[in-house]
Amino acid sequence: MKFWRRIGILGIALAGLILLLAPVPALAQSCALCYTQAASSGARMMQALRSGILILIVPPTLGTIGVICVMYRKRNQVRWTESGDEWNTESGDGWSKD
Secondary structure (H helix, E strand, O other): OHHHHHHHHHHHHHHHHHHHHOOHHHHOOOOHHHHHHHHHOOHHHHHHHHHHHHHHHHHHHHHHHHHHHHHHHOOOOEEEOOOOOOEEEOOOOOOOOO
16 A cells, blocks of 8 residues: 555656646747737736736635645544445544445
8 A cells, every 4th residue: 555655656746847847838828819919918908917817816726725725624534444344533523434
């Protein structure tokens, strides 16, 4: 079991390293129409575009962080036992395997 966990961690680390080494222009592909419209717009339009990008990025990021925090805080409440036959409830909240 520990062997597969080490392989999984190594795979995640390798994927992260590949993402860090990937060239940035390869990830920044965009359509020509969007590029020409943004380049030909004025300063006010550029500011509106930047604000729109932030508005579209911030809520999903905060939601993801919130879900991760909840999962981290609740990680030890219910765990599957090693034998795989029953639930181990440390919180005693009445959950059972039916």
